Amino acid sequence: MDGEEQIKKAYEAILMHDFEQAVEWFGQAIAISPNNAVFHYKLSITCARSNKLSKAIEHASKAVMLDSTESQFRLHLQHLQARELIVQAEAYFTESEVELWRAIGLLKQAIRLDSINIEAFILLAHGYSLLKLYNEAIDAIYECLKLDPQHEIGQRLLLEYQQHLK
Known part of the structure; x- marks a missing residue:
């Protein structure tokens, strides 16, 4: 068998x-x-x-x-590892600046593993915005919108973060 x-x-x-x-x-x-x-x-x-x-x-x-x-196996593993990092990062979205920086570090790792993960870019932008780093938040949103120009949340956040810079 x-x-x-x-x-x-x-x-x-x-x-x-x-x-x-x-x-x-x-x-x-x-x-x-x-x-x-x-x-x-x-x-x-x-x-x-x-x-x-x-x-x-x-x-x-x-x-x-x-x-x-087999590249398909490696890409799948990297995608899963990125998902795991995103889950870990979400736990660090608190009031603590130190924990927000931990979240940002994990999200950057996730993006290195899976550079087309829109969720990682959105969360990275959110982390930067919580730290009031709007230029960095906008950069992350631009990366998201390169992947999906019609992404509604990305478009809305871009406008929101641009308003904070004015």
Whole structure:
């Protein structure tokens, strides 16, 4: 057995919107073929969609370890790591200037990992605005708007931050 039947059942579960069952089937496929990078990658995607970020990162890391030549695996892992940094950064959005700077540092790391993550740019702009660093906030919003010129929140924040400079 090579695990392909379990993968097929995992996809059937996904089509039925039973993501927990899909995770189980992917896990069974990995039990049969633990060194199959593609199986780890597929499980990682399903875990990420089910908000199981730690498990998603674990299996994405395993996929990269097993096949470091596959750029898709590396990009997926970086995206997940960026999401994890964003979650950590959100916890630092408080009244404390020190914690805001921690959040900004984490968001910059997230952007280095995933340079097209609009949420990271929006949060970075928000962090700068809380510190009243409106030029930096505007720069972050410009980066967001380069990715999505129609981003409504980005457009609104740009106007808001520009008003603060006047």
